[in-house]
Amino acid sequence: MTVIEKQTLIGKAIPKLDGPKKVTGEARYVQDIELPRMLFAKILRSSRVHARIVRIDTSAARKLPGVHAVITAADTPGVPLGHGKDNPPLKSDKVRSLRDEVAAVAAESEDIAERALSLIEVDYEDLPAVFDPNAALLDDAPVIHESHPDNIPFTYEYSQGDVGQGERDSDVVIEDKFTLHFVTHCCMGVSGAVAQFDADDNLTVYSQTQVPFLYKKDIAPIIDVPPEKIRVIQPSIGGGFGSKLDIYPFEPICILLARATRRPVKLTFTREEEFLASPTRQPxxxxxxxxxxxxxxxxxxxxxxxxxxxxxxxxxxxxxxxxxxxxxxxxxxxxxxxxxxxxxxxxxxxxxxxxxxxxxxxxxxxxxxxxxxxxxxxxxxxxxxxxxxxxxxxxxxxxxxxxxxxxxxxxxxxxxxxxxxxxxxxxxxxxxxxxxxxxxxxxxxxxxxxxxxxxxKIYRSDGCGTMLKIDDYGHVTVLTGASEIGQGSETVIAQFVAEELGLPISSISVVNDDSELTPWDVGVHASRTTFIAGNSAQRAARKAREKLLAAAATKLELSAEELDLREGNVTRADTGEALLELPRLIRSLHFAKKSEVVMTAEYYEPPSVPQxxxxxxxxxxxxxxxxxxxxxxxxxxxxxxxxxxxxxxxxxxxxxxxxxxxxxxxxxxxxxxxxxxxxxxxxxxxxxxxxxxxxxxxxxxxxxxxxxxxxxxxxxxxxxxxxxxxxxxxxxxxxxxxxxxxxxxxxxxxxxxxxxxxxxxxxxxxxx
Amino acid sequence: MTIEQYAAPETLDELTRLLSGGNALIFAGGTDVMPQTRAGARQFQPYLINASRVAGLRGISREGARIRIGALTTVTDILESNLLSEHVPVLVEAADCFASGQVRNTATLGGNLCNASPAADLAIPLLLVDAELELSSNDNGAPSRRVVPISDFFVAPGKTVLKPTEILTRVIFDAPPSGFRARFIKFGTRPALDIAVVSVGVAGATANMVFAITRVAFGAAAPTPIRGKKTEELLEGRLLVDDTILAASSAAQKDVSPISDVRGSAWYRRELVRTLTERALHDVA
Incomplete structure (x- = not known):
């Protein structure tokens, strides 16, 4: 009896599935998105590190030909964003850092928008500023947010055992102070977004977010659009490294300009702006x-x-x-x-x-x-x-x-x-x-x-959903909630699915860029995607495998345990002998008296617990x-x-x-x-x-x-x-x-x- | 300032006539002009003149003892020149430290000098060979030229002796004698795509059987690329033994007047001037 060794994809060196498109320039980044009648947005940022805003005059900017909208805080719902909900997308009372967003323009070109910014007059009244966190802790330090007179938004305390006892047990005790500096992500793809409202007030955002589902919930109050009316499309993302985990003012600004103008609006950063207005690693x-x-x-x-x-x-x-x-x-x-x-x-x-x-x-x-x-x-x-x-x-x-x-x-x-x-x-x-x-x-x-x-597990769920379908030629489409930000999750997810279904990697397409289609996921963080989305995809594929083997068993009058899926065929599990081509099996399901499609879904929730x-x-x-x-x-x-x-x-x-x-x-x-x-x-x-x-x-x-x-x-x-x-x-x-x-x-x-x-x-x- | 008129003349005559009206900004490779205007560090003028199509200003040639390099010669041209590799390898070494391949392909020798950065990489080897710069203009309809030594060309950061009506057309110097040895060390904080924190060049020749240093130059250590006169005096006619090298590298610190900026403090630049001078002298000794 000839036994054909089962091949595995796990552990192999698989070139990234999105590689050829990125290498040839075919991949579309947010910068490449162009929509009919699209306008271009620019943001006026603070010229002061800490100042009260006395007056903003946008009248000259509004009059500039080609300008379609100029917005300030007065044109926003006034809801702050960010993890601390302390950051209004446009600042009204005062600016607290040099990157602070004060006004924004949508115009027919970036040049016009930039000229319009230079026509906006802002009067500031400087306030004392503080740059050293230790100095900010002193009693007479300038107050940055009136809601926190002590300048302390958060404290954390943790302990285990008894440090006093540990010290008594020690033969040597050393103490040092370490000081860590500012660095930033330097994503090759600079920040940007394109926003568009349709006639029914449905919003489509072309976003670089690495958390598309939390994004809908978080951005909804800031732009006053219900989350169910928001569709997030993620064009290829030129690097995330965590920077796209939060929402920053430029996205609501872009969306608010799209609503103000009733036209699609694109907002992209220059490289200098990326350095000035992106988050940093925390000193x-x-x-x-x-x-x-x-x-x-x-x-x-x-x-x-x-x-x-x-x-x-x-x-x-x-x-x-x-x-x-x-x-x-x-x-x-x-x-x-x-x-x-x-x-x-x-x-x-x-x-x-x-x-x-x-x-x-x-x-x-x-x-x-x-x-x-x-x-x-x-x-x-x-x-x-x-x-x-x-x-x-x-x-x-x-x-x-x-x-x-x-x-x-x-x-x-x-x-x-x-x-x-x-x-x-x-x-x-x-x-x-x-x-x-x-x-x-x-x-x-x-x-x-x-x-x-x-x-x-920092949210109630740390899970990820997968939906999977196989067409009548044996091609598999995997819809995953997990975003691809360049880390290679698309390829790993395809590997897991191909492995379960005995198919080559080229038979798998992964859809991961449109919240209208893909099931829920927390997002890309905590080194979780291979683990969580991988488990989810693997389990969805196993369900499809079971369904296919059960159908094949009936057709071949064998038990499912005697069968396997290898290289596009239903085979004998023990010898690897091909018995039936997978596409034929699927077509026979479609054209049967009691027709069926092969579609499965899985939600994987890891067994971790919140702290x-x-x-x-x-x-x-x-x-x-x-x-x-x-x-x-x-x-x-x-x-x-x-x-x-x-x-x-x-x-x-x-x-x-x-x-x-x-x-x-x-x-x-x-x-x-x-x-x-x-x-x-x-x-x-x-x-x-x-x-x-x-x-x-x-x-x-x-x-x-x-x-x-x-x-x-x-x-x-x-x-x-x-x-x-x-x-x-x-x-x-x-x-x-x-x-x-x-x-x-x-x-x-x-x-x-x-x-x-x-x-x-x-x-x-x-x-x- | 908005650009009112753009011109891309094909002859030097045409270009100098355009220049004679003043109010013009010349660009060739554009690797300084474009980022500087974008960053607001340099203003456009009403006339923008693209010099890159002017015939006869690109190329490296030798006529007798004289080597002539056209101002439109790119850094890559210098890097790939057999003539320069043979006679002034130190210029090729400097080109090899220059920015990146993409920038070298378009950046020109003339542009690097006229931009007058204190850190200009190509200025240092040209100071070592006493290069002369040919400046061309149009004098009431007639072509006009003057020649200035490179050591007199730079005035201040971004400033040269060029008049608004002049353009740098050629760099000319004597092919160094046999026995000429030189070394260029550019110190950046990374090996490629960097602006010098400090650069040092030394050159010497053999006279009466003794190899002695004749020229020392520093980049990014003063408001302009400079000759190290005190160091040169100390080294004149002397054998490069350890004590002399040590004394020269201390003298080098007296030649320079560096500033502190994001790339390095004045203290650090002085330290580098000493260390790099010492290393350069050891290399040629």
């Missing part, structure tokens, strides 16, 4: 006290942070949710306490950004892990392994690690990079103590990470781990850091698309490297000094180091085929590994970022 000042016993056991962590919220509250204010996870649960620490004060300032405001607070937290925690190891004379790897989480652990914060590859990530990254030997050698020679001549010193550093890998009031609970269905080792050179005469090699071992549960994970790791390393050594949004008294790629230094191709990647497969019991999320993880721990490596090379430890050449040289030369 954090973090004071960390840690203790350890002589034998290398961690005893406690005590953390206080001050977050610069900027002038308004977007998701940046909620990063403490993630920060406290790393503090409490990356390693086993019996006693922890954590306090955060989120403070309004007149700076740009922060949003959600890949890693969501975890880059800041991991930088501090993993810097301290190296310092503690040194204090008890242990190798940094051995020290981490001794305190590493293990599979089956329930952490004091309530997270359950059903799968956990941390120890394997640590040992793999260390072994493959030669970490232990190099670390010992460079610390002897690298500091120039023992004859290594020349100004360039080499160092190696290690850091690990914990991040949610199966969503995060309780003390921030405890198993908030994600799975947790991702990883370790990165960085080898670098420091030029001690110029301050230049050259990252030579990154060895990255990531617990991915199970590889679904190896090319996709590779892309996530490469992109994450580039983004994390930028955070560590080059990216810095310079904000001076509320004014961004470098709103261009010339002076905001993204990592470019020649700087990319060799990356040696290792996928650690822990087969998560809840993950689809064992997979867990990997979207955010690769960016999280590299900054900590870089500072640890710089210390290894030079003996100088940095507690703030980025390590730009000048900042490095200043420290090395002790120049203030």
């Amino acid at each position: 954090v000042e973090l004071t960390l006290r840690s203790g350890v016993k002589k034998d290398g056991t961690l005893t406690f962590r005590d953390v206080a942070t001050v977050h610069d919220n900027g002038a308004y509250t977007s998701w940046g204010a909620t990063t403490p949710f993630v920060i406290m996870q790393t503090i409490s649960s990356l390693y086993r620490v019996p006693h922890c306490s954590y306090r955060t004060t989120v403070v309004y300032t007149n700076n740009p405001y922060s949003g959600s950004f890949r890693g969501f607070g975890n880059l800041q937290a991991t930088f501090a925690v993993e810097s301290h892990m190296d310092k503690l190891a040194e204090a008890v004379a242990m190798d940094p790897l051995a020290f981490r392994l001794q305190n590493a989480q293990q599979p089956g652990e329930t952490t004091p914060q309530g997270m359950v690690f059903r799968s956990c590859g941390l120890a394997e990530c640590l040992t793999t990254a260390a072994e493959r990079s030669g970490f232990v030997e190099k670390h010992a050698r460079y610390s002897r020679y690298g500091r120039g103590q023992n004859g290594q001549g020349g100004p360039v010193k080499r160092g190696v550093g290690i850091a690990s990470l914990l991040h949610v890998g199966g969503g995060a 309780d009031k003390e921030f405890k609970g198993d908030v994600s269905a799975s947790y991702a781990f990883g370790t990165q080792v960085v080898e670098l050179e420091v030029d001690t005469e110029t301050g230049v850091i050259r990252i030579v090699k990154v060895t990255a071992a990531h617990d991915v549960g199970r590889v679904i698309n190896s090319l996709g994970i590779q892309g996530q790791i490469e992109g994450g390393v580039a983004m994390g490297m930028g955070y560590a050594i080059s990216e810095h949004l310079l904000v001076d008294e509320g004014v961004i000094q470098n709103p261009c790629f010339r002076d905001y230094k993204l990592v470019t191709a020649p700087e990319m180091p060799e990356i040696d990647m290792h996928f650690i497969e822990t087969l998560d019991p809840e993950g689809p085929s064992g997979a867990k999320g990997v979207g955010e993880a690769p960016a999280i721990c590299i900054a900590a590994a870089v500072v640890n490596a710089v210390y290894n090379a030079t003996g100088t430890r940095f507690d703030s970022l980025p390590l730009t050449p000048e900042r490095v040289l200043r420290r090395l030369k002790n120049h203030a």
